[in-house]
Amino acid sequence: YRVAKKLTALEINQVTKTKKEGRERFYHIDSNPSGASDSCTHPSKSFTPTRDPICSITATDKTLIVARESGSVLKYSLPNVSLIQKFSLNSRAFYLSLNCNSSRLAVIDISGVMTLLDLEARSITDDGSQVGAGDPSRFERKDVWDMKWANDNPDLFAMMEKTRMYVFRNLDPEEPIQTSGYICSFEDLEIKSVLLDEIMKDPERPNKDNLINFEIRSLRDSRALIEKVGIEDASQFIEDNPHPRLWRLLAEAALQKLDLKTAEEAFVHCKDYPGILFVKRLGNLQSEPMKQAEVAAYFGRFEEAERMYLDMDRRDLAINLRIKLGDWFKVLQLLKSGSGAGDDALLQQAYIGIGDYFSDRQKWCF
Known part of the structure; x- marks a missing residue:
C-alpha cells in the first residue's frame, strides 16, 4: 500500500491524455485505423482536404x-x-x-x-x-x-x-x-x-x-385466419411463420375465447412473462364471468369490466380496478352507490386523491 504524494509531469500528461481519449477521437477518411488507441488522427490533421x-x-x-x-x-x-x-x-x-x-x-x-x-x-x-x-x-x-x-x-x-x-x-x-x-x-x-x-x-x-x-401480409393473413377460420389453424400458420407479434396476436385472440392453454403457449413464444402470469391467475378463477371481466380489464375495456363486476355483485373489485387506474372520481361514485365495511377509509383515500388531482392543476375551488 502506497500513498502518492505528488504526480510527475509525465503522469499528469498521461492522465490528461486518457481523459481526452475517452471523450472524442478524430479519424481522417484517408487513414487506416487499426483500432489501437494511438491510431486516431490529430485534430489539426483531421480536416485535411481529400x-x-x-x-x-x-x-x-x-x-x-x-x-x-x-x-x-x-x-x-x-x-x-x-x-x-x-x-x-x-x-x-x-x-x-x-x-x-x-x-x-x-x-x-x-x-x-x-x-x-x-x-x-x-x-x-x-x-x-x-x-x-x-x-x-x-x-x-x-x-x-x-x-x-x-x-x-x-x-x-x-x-x-x-x-x-x-x-x-x-x-x-x-x-x-x-x-x-x-x-x-x-x-x-x-x-x-x-x-x-x-x-x-x-x-x-x-x-x-x-x-x-x-x-x-403475414400479419394480415394471421388476423384473417383467427377471425374467419379459427385459432387452431391460425396457430399452425404462425408456427410456420413465427414472429413475436404473430404469437402475441394469437395469445390475445385465445384470451378473448378463454382458451388459456393456447394463450399460455403463445405468451411463452413471444416471451411475455406478465402475460404468462395473467393466464396463470385466470386459471385459478372458477367463475367464467369473472374470467371474462379480468380479460376485459386486461385489454383496457375498463367500463365493460366494471359493469361485469357490478353484475356479479362484486363492487369491491370494481373499486379496486378504479383505484389501480387512479380514477378517484369513479371510486367516489362507486363508494356512494353502496355501503360496506371499510368504506370510510376508502372515502378518505378517494377525497385525498381528488384533492391531489385539483392541486396538480392549480384548481383550488372544488
Missing part, C-alpha cells in the same frame, strides 16, 4: 459503413473503430442502410438503383464456392427513393419504388401498396409512413391523417 469525399454513411451498434464518391465502401468495427474491409460499388452511393444484425447492406445509388451487399459469408454457390462478404446479391431494383430494414428481422425490409411500397422477405416481394409516404419505422410487422409532401403544404398545422400504418 480527393475522395464521403457521400453517405450508416452505422449500427457494432458496424460503421462509409461510402465515398469514387464508389469505394469502407467497413469499420465499433466501438474501437478499426478498418476491417473495403469493397467497391459501380456508382456513387446516395443512401446506405444496415439490417438489424449488420449482415447485409442496402445501397441506393444516385440514379435510384437499389442493390444489396452481403457483409458476411452466407451460402455456397452452384460451383461450390462460398459467397464472400461484400459480394452483391442478385437483387436489384430501379427508381427506388427510400427503404427501411425491419428492426427485428434481418431478412425483412420495405422500399419505396415510385408511388408503390414493396415489402420483401428473403428477397421475395409482397403485393405493392399504393402510397407516396416516407418510411419512418418498420417494427412488429408494421410499417409507419408519413406523407411529408402533404405536411409541408401547411407545416404549421400537421394532420394526424398524414401518419399511416401498414400491416404486412
